Amino acid sequence: MINLDNASTTKPYAEVVNSIALSLEEDYLNISAKYSQAKQIEKKVELIRAGFLKEINAKDGVIIFCPSATAANNLVLRSLNLKEAGKILIADGEHSSVYETAKELKNNGADIDFVPLDKTGHLDLEKFKRSLTPSVRFVSCMLVSNETGAINNIKEITRLAKQANKNCLVHTDCVQALGKIDLSVSDLGVDYATFSAHKIYGPKGIGALYAKNINTLRPLIFGGGQEYNLISGTENFAYIAGFYTALKLTIHKIKENYNIVSNYRQEFLSALESEKIDFILNSPKENFSPYILNLSFKNVRGEVLLHALSQKGILVANGSACSSKKRGNRVLEAMGKNKNEVDWAVRISFSPYEKYDFKTIAKEFKNVIEEIKY
């Protein structure tokens, strides 16, 4: 199997699997129980929260563990009080967990505007500036696009938002940034940041939200009061431990992995060109993460290419796997791509832990494309 779909999910590190298995066996007591035997596990969680904050360079604030990054994004957006006045700005290219939640809030009367992307897949900063008024109370824009790899200038976006209204809260979804590009929530200046374990070789079923001021949040799941009374339900210590194990290992290798993947990206593009395959680069040429590459192969339907490649054992995506139930590609459309470009698009995403023979892979692409192009 040649996995070129690592933005969708990743294979857990052996250390993560061991950490989860050990925690399931040894630290299985209910953290919410009152006896000291359980409180010892709670102390481990508190140490992990503190370590997590350090890894994302947060000078203050808290980490809230959530069942997924999707739940973390829901937690932020659904904490917005709909009875309060003020404009909510959501970037057009957000992941479905932000976008669909925002649409639901809008249906319930929230004053939400979606801010367009520019042609490169970044938030259109000029249009963003024009939407900013003192009534803007919340902004959500992702750090790295899961569709194109575009890196948004969140520091500048936050500065502009808080310049327009110093009480404006800013959220950034960092799921495709964590462990891949340098990340400092304090430097970005954001109020909230979302993270996922399974994109960095951790388990599926756990995410985390950084919140600068926890008092701005309201419960997403009601019950016994776990996770600062925001996400009730018995704590999943095994996955908290597994997430943290993955985080430390990934951040430790961030520069090394970045260089490997940057080379992979260049080698892959060169190999496609050597094979004279006709494609359009949908990912930006500046301010991008090398981990994600979005391409449209001329006269080749992305979905057909995906299935044909998968029969050869090559995994790619078209449209994020996180929204497989939706049609089309909202993000590419928001970039102004035409119907064909959208229809032809596939997403390639690399792992630094895979060895790729790009010459052979490009030949496979060539063969498959020759067969299926119209």
Next chain:
Amino acid sequence: MINLDNASTTKPYAEVVNSIALSLEEDYLNISAKYSQAKQIEKKVELIRAGFLKEINAKDGVIIFCPSATAANNLVLRSLNLKEAGKILIADGEHSSVYETAKELKNNGADIDFVPLDKTGHLDLEKFKRSLTPSVRFVSCMLVSNETGAINNIKEITRLAKQANKNCLVHTDCVQALGKIDLSVSDLGVDYATFSAHKIYGPKGIGALYAKNINTLRPLIFGGGQEYNLISGTENFAYIAGFYTALKLTIHKIKENYNIVSNYRQEFLSALESEKIDFILNSPKENFSPYILNLSFKNVRGEVLLHALSQKGILVANGSACSSKKRGNRVLEAMGKNKNEVDWAVRISFSPYEKYDFKTIAKEFKNVIEEIKY
């Protein structure tokens, strides 16, 4: 360690740990991806859903995997359309995940009445009957009380509710029933039933909701549309597999374990009596699960007893661990217990997989109680 707090959580089976580790290593692709390699994992999930329905004797309906039983209870209650007229009845003894969610809905204008318990800790059937009118549209009552072990007559409660209004939807929280007493959702006649993995030697961080008609539900977490578009977020296959492994092993041993635990309960009560320890039985004398025993030791504060016993390595609970952040004991108060009885209460809960020397345990209780009683 002598674990008498197994209603709070359980130690995962070795088979569960193995199943989770194997799934993390082998079935790590994103189920929502479109290639066949991912669809193979989706097929496994569909087989598990079908197997789960069989284990709970459901003739129809679906299983929705949720991040916790708490989330499953939230999913049911928060699917209620607050703009719709009609009375919602919630039993007074419900777990905090139902109770706190119901309180939140009531604060948002829902027409909710809480139905009292009788002195035995069961739903007061006479009072329930008197609350039933054709306008009752939803009823929630747990099958086995997590505080006392009282088994409610859900079949009769459902019959009465649907007799009052044939469109009334009935929900039962089966977290403390699954794998412990015989359970048939079809026989109970309910529309929804909630289950938890970590109470039956599975992992923490996964629950399941049975729904007879999925169209009665609305999304709890918005995003990519996973779990029938009700709980978005990448599927946690490892825990789905672990939950199902735990379910099969537990249900297979349900009768054998029931007999073991029934004996444990009797032996423990006899040992306490032999030591002439003065206690009040808060659990019912009829229609109870032997797994949970609620006792008030005269002139002994439950919380002090809990901590003193934990120093001797004996784990008990006072108030469910699932709501440790709340004070008092809402359920015992709802049964009409006086302040002292509530203050003195502890919950003992057995595991069939532990060996207990109840004579020695009762002596430890005696010694500790002599020291701390006022």
